[in-house]
Structure formats: C-alpha cells, structure tokens
Amino acid sequence: MIKDLTIVVDGVGRRAAPYGVRLAAMLDATVSAVSVLPLVPFQTFAQSEIRYDLVVAAEQDARAQAAAAVEAVASAAREAGLSCETSAICTSAPHAPQRLAGLVHLSDLAVIEQADGAAPKPTDAYLDTLLFQGARPVLMVPYIQEAPPRLAAAVVAWDGSAPAARALGDALPLLRRMARVELVSVTGEPVPEATRWRAIRHLARHGIEAAFHIVPGRGPVGEALLSHVADRGADLLVMGAFGHSRLREAILGGTSRTILASMTVPVLMSR
Structure with missing residues (x-):
C-alpha cells in the first residue's frame, strides 16, 4: 500500500x-x-x-x-x-x-x-x-506533464535483475489499479516460456492480470522501451534503475539515463 x-x-x-x-x-x-x-x-x-x-x-x-x-x-x-x-x-x-x-x-x-x-x-x-x-x-x-494521473495501463520493464524485481514489487499498489499491465523484455535472445509464465503467475497471485511481450533488441534498450510505451498508450513505465555499474551508466549513458532524459510518461524507478 x-x-x-x-x-x-x-x-x-x-x-x-x-x-x-x-x-x-x-x-x-x-x-x-x-x-x-x-x-x-x-x-x-x-x-x-x-x-x-x-x-x-x-x-x-x-x-x-x-x-x-x-x-x-x-x-x-x-x-x-x-x-x-x-x-x-x-x-x-x-x-x-x-x-x-x-x-x-x-x-x-x-x-x-x-x-x-x-x-x-x-x-x-x-x-x-x-x-x-x-x-x-x-x-x-515529466517536465512536460500536464495531465493528471491516469492509472489505466502500465508497462513494466523486465530483465530478471534485482532492480527490476524490486521495481515490480514496489509498483504493485499502482499496478493493481491498472486495467492493463504488460511486462516487456527487450532482448535479442528468446525469453524462456517458463520465465514468462512465472512472472505472469506472480502478478496473478496479487490479483493483477498481465501479459508478457518481447521487443526485439534491434537498438538501444531505452529507446525501444520508450517507443513501446508510446505505441501502447501506457500511463506509467516501471523499471529498475541503473542495471549496470554506476560508473558504466555515467560514462556510456545506459538505459536509465536514456529514459530519464527522454521520458514522456511518469516513470517509477527502484534500485
């Protein structure tokens, strides 16, 4: 809560x-x-x-x-x-x-x-x-945000990492209010069906009906996530922060920095 x-x-x-x-x-x-x-x-x-x-x-x-x-x-x-x-x-x-x-x-x-x-x-x-x-x-x-909160659809970035798991758990009170929840994995490799099933089952146990979607990893992960959020008309993006080392994020930018710089919907981050 x-x-x-x-x-x-x-x-x-x-x-x-x-x-x-x-x-x-x-x-x-x-x-x-x-x-x-x-x-x-x-x-x-x-x-x-x-x-x-x-x-x-x-x-x-x-x-x-x-x-x-x-x-x-x-x-x-x-x-x-x-x-x-x-x-x-x-x-x-x-x-x-x-x-x-x-x-x-x-x-x-x-x-x-x-x-x-x-x-x-x-x-x-x-x-x-x-x-x-x-x-x-x-x-x-977002500094361009003018609309009030609308908890209708959420995208949850899922890569199996500890920050992603923490963000998912922290977001549960908001996800329960959503009409549509989608877990998204941006990857160039197939995501095992068992992994997808466990994630969906975990949310179902919290009363959240969710789908799992795989976005082909053809470019930077952050850009792919933002594009998917826009395509799905999501009101919220949930993700773990700074999945790589802080130094690597500072030097190379990284997914977190891309999201923070270019977000167009509210983003819930945990670490």
Missing part, C-alpha cells in the same frame, strides 16, 4: 506537486512536501569579497523560497482534503542530500520532476540521492 507519499519540490518545477497531490488523493495517502535549497558556504562568499549583509540576504531569500515551495504543496493538499507535512531543507550542500534521504526513508513513494537540460532547477541535483540513498521507489514526472 502507498499511504505516505513524499513530493520533492523547489519552487521552480511545476509538475511534481500537482501530479503528486492528485495521485495521493487517488490512493488516499498522506502527503509530505520537502523542498531542498542548499545554502552556499560563507567561505565561498568571503573569497569573492561579497558583503556580509548580501550573504545574509541571500540566505534569507533561499529559506523564504523553500518555505513557499512546501506551503504551496500543503495548500493544494488541503484543497484536496489531504493532510500534509512540510519540511524545508536549507543547509550547506554536503549535508542537504543526507537530510533529504533521511526524510524519504520513512515514506512509501517519492515524487520528483524530471530534469530539464534546457532549464535546470535545484531538484535536478537530488535524483541520484533519492535512488541511491533514499531506499524507496521514486516516481519521476
């Missing part, structure tokens, strides 16, 4: 909050709004010979922006009849990720807006924190 949903905001992004609040209303979940706006260490300003009063003013502005960001979520939650807790993290950059991760640990799902390379925002720096330190599933909302 998803009963405790955390929405990470920064006052700049505009998609995570409305999507997260509406999803919480659908799930009858409590909302926790968290904003992270790290403060620049005083030493940095001192080295630049910036006046102390300007440093204080900058910190006050950051705290005010963080407070306003979470209050906007709380207001939307109240309008939806939901309770909402707020936390504004304003501390030096080395400590902000740890505090964010600690808050997310006691949550069922974290919601954050996808990074937009053309318009960077503060929360872009914290996706890795959520995935690698948060220990909870993360739902990324």
Whole structure:
C-alpha cells in the first residue's frame, strides 16, 4: 500500500506537486512536501569579497523560497482534503542530500520532476540521492506533464535483475489499479516460456492480470522501451534503475539515463 507519499519540490518545477497531490488523493495517502535549497558556504562568499549583509540576504531569500515551495504543496493538499507535512531543507550542500534521504526513508513513494537540460532547477541535483540513498521507489514526472494521473495501463520493464524485481514489487499498489499491465523484455535472445509464465503467475497471485511481450533488441534498450510505451498508450513505465555499474551508466549513458532524459510518461524507478 502507498499511504505516505513524499513530493520533492523547489519552487521552480511545476509538475511534481500537482501530479503528486492528485495521485495521493487517488490512493488516499498522506502527503509530505520537502523542498531542498542548499545554502552556499560563507567561505565561498568571503573569497569573492561579497558583503556580509548580501550573504545574509541571500540566505534569507533561499529559506523564504523553500518555505513557499512546501506551503504551496500543503495548500493544494488541503484543497484536496489531504493532510500534509512540510519540511524545508536549507543547509550547506554536503549535508542537504543526507537530510533529504533521511526524510524519504520513512515514506512509501517519492515524487520528483524530471530534469530539464534546457532549464535546470535545484531538484535536478537530488535524483541520484533519492535512488541511491533514499531506499524507496521514486516516481519521476515529466517536465512536460500536464495531465493528471491516469492509472489505466502500465508497462513494466523486465530483465530478471534485482532492480527490476524490486521495481515490480514496489509498483504493485499502482499496478493493481491498472486495467492493463504488460511486462516487456527487450532482448535479442528468446525469453524462456517458463520465465514468462512465472512472472505472469506472480502478478496473478496479487490479483493483477498481465501479459508478457518481447521487443526485439534491434537498438538501444531505452529507446525501444520508450517507443513501446508510446505505441501502447501506457500511463506509467516501471523499471529498475541503473542495471549496470554506476560508473558504466555515467560514462556510456545506459538505459536509465536514456529514459530519464527522454521520458514522456511518469516513470517509477527502484534500485
């Protein structure tokens, strides 16, 4: 069950909050709004010979922006009849990720807006924190998302890995609400029938009727997945994050990075 949903905001992004609040209303979940706006260490300003009063003013502005960001979520939650807790993290950059991760640990799902390379925002720096330190599933909302949550059809990327298995388990509360669920394997090799049958049987035991589809691996896995999601008109993509080593993903891009850069529907990732 998803009963405790955390929405990470920064006052700049505009998609995570409305999507997260509406999803919480659908799930009858409590909302926790968290904003992270790290403060620049005083030493940095001192080295630049910036006046102390300007440093204080900058910190006050950051705290005010963080407070306003979470209050906007709380207001939307109240309008939806939901309770909402707020936390504004304003501390030096080395400590902000740890505090964010600690808050997310006691949550069922974290919601954050996808990074937009053309318009960077503060929360872009914290996706890795959520995935690698948060220990909870993360739902990324596309920065182009305008429609409210629609839990009608889901595609689950399945490669048999531990992250894929974890993502599948974390997504069960959402998959139970879907009219159509499809497990997808992108591969150049045949997938054993026994493997497909076990995956379908596992979901059936949770009351989820699903189909298994194999996408021929003629190109990059991430592009094949996104194309299939679009073709099927899915509302959600579920997948394990960073299936290869983190270094390999950082250097070569990898499936996770492709999805994160080009997603057009919300993506639930677990690791």
